[in-house]
Amino acid sequence: MARTTLTRSVLAAVSAAALFTLGACASDAGSGTGGGGGGGADDGVITLGFSQVGAESGWRAANTKSIQDTLTADNGFDLKFSDAQQKQENQIQAIRSYITQGVDVIAFSPVVETGWDAVLQEAKDAGIPVILTDRAVDSEDESLYESFIGSDFVKEGQMAGEWVVDQYDGEGYKVVELQGTTGAAPAIDRKEGFESAIEGSDLEIIDSQTGNFTRAEGKTVMEGFLNKHDDIDLVYAHNDDMGLGAIEAIEAAGMTPGEDIKIVTVDAVKDGMQALVDGKINYIVECNPLLGPDLAEIAKKVVAGEEVEKRIVVEDQAFDQEAAKEALPTREY
Ligand code: GYE
Numbered sequence: 001m002a003r004t005t006l007t008r009s010v011l012a013a014v015s016a017a018a019l020f021t022l023g024a025c026a027s028d029a030g031s032g033t034g035g036g037g038g039g040g041a042d043d044g045v046i047t048l049g050f051s052q053v054g055a056e057s058g059w060r061a062a063n064t065k066s067i068q069d070t071l072t073a074d075n076g077f078d079l080k081f082s083d084a085q086q087k088q089e090n091q092i093q094a095i096r097s098y099i100t101q102g103v104d105v106i107a108f109s110p111v112v113e114t115g116w117d118a119v120l121q122e123a124k125d126a127g128i129p130v131i132l133t134d135r136a137v138d139s140e141d142e143s144l145y146e147s148f149i150g151s152d153f154v155k156e157g158q159m160a161g162e163w164v165v166d167q168y169d170g171e172g173y174k175v176v177e178l179q180g181t182t183g184a185a186p187a188i189d190r191k192e193g194f195e196s197a198i199e200g201s202d203l204e205i206i207d208s209q210t211g212n213f214t215r216a217e218g219k220t221v222m223e224g225f226l227n228k229h230d231d232i233d234l235v236y237a238h239n240d241d242m243g244l245g246a247i248e249a250i251e252a253a254g255m256t257p258g259e260d261i262k263i264v265t266v267d268a269v270k271d272g273m274q275a276l277v278d279g280k281i282n283y284i285v286e287c288n289p290l291l292g293p294d295l296a297e298i299a300k301k302v303v304a305g306e307e308v309e310k311r312i313v314v315e316d317q318a319f320d321q322e323a324a325k326e327a328l329p330t331r332e333y
Helices: 003-024 058-070 088-101 117-125 155-166 183-196 215-228 241-252 270-277 290-301 321-330
Strands: 048-053 075-081 105-108 128-134 145-152 174-179 203-210 234-237 262-269 283-286 311-313
Touching: 003 283, 003 321, 058 128, 058 270, 058 290, 075 183, 088 105, 088 117, 088 203, 105 155, 105 290, 117 270, 128 290, 145 155, 145 290, 155 183, 155 234, 155 262, 174 183, 174 215, 174 241, 174 321, 183 203, 203 215, 215 241, 215 283, 234 241, 241 262, 241 270, 262 270, 270 321, 290 311
Parallel strands: 048 075, 048 105, 105 128, 128 145, 145 311, 174 203, 174 234, 234 262, 262 283
Antiparallel strands: none
8 A cells, every 4th residue: 555655646746747847848938138137138148146055965966067057158148156165154145246246137045044135135126136946045025036946845854754654654663863954945844844744653753963964964963873872763864965974874883774774865866866776775755956947947037027936846756766776777867
């Protein structure tokens, strides 16, 4: 019964993903010569300032590549790209610099949810539209940005939790959680979604700490958990990289990841999928990082002064070992 449910939800997610991809491809309309916000792209080239979170994970590398490969001169863009090294002050500085340069549109993936109102108001006052990609901001004023493109992180956490309940409810499992960056939308939402899914089961989260979405910190935090607790049954990591760090810590402690301690993660980047195929990770919920095509489409529309959807939800699927074996050979990221 668990398997039937899984297959059905995977199929539903696959068809939703196919629809999404079709939508993303039909994006060559609007040449961006209209007089929307900002400088208005009068030369037909859209200058887009992008402030990236950092280079913390395989997911982030794939996301950066998608943006850089899509927002090219051939596609009508002059991309200005900066890496904030996971620091909000660096992102604020980058956004201010894009405002000073008078770019046509600003896009960014906010490292944390709060604290953006002032700088976004500055962009609005300068007439420069802002597009959020990947992560949301927590702001009362939705007029501070045009659109938010990204996955539903609460749903991802729920999908992870539902699988864990399907597989292990009734066995009194003790769970440790490796959280993403403190204050980041995917960390807050993946925690909430997982917790809501395991509510009412006999699974118990016995410890939870941030590993900042990196492999190195995931490993260090897992080492701490292993020193503190001798009864860990399962690791829920908010991304593959921290799960991969946990694998190293578990192996160093003389145990077998995927067997002695089960591991469930989010992202489904290649390294994570390989570990799932190898049996070291037990289940992965996908988070699609290929946001470049949608960003290009929305940026063109915004600069042309067209209406855009306020929220574009990227659909994700999930993988058990069998599904990972099938998907890995043709995986794009
Ligand atoms: O899951 C993680 C990355 O914001 C969805 O950030 C993104 C998350 C992703 O560091 O690997």
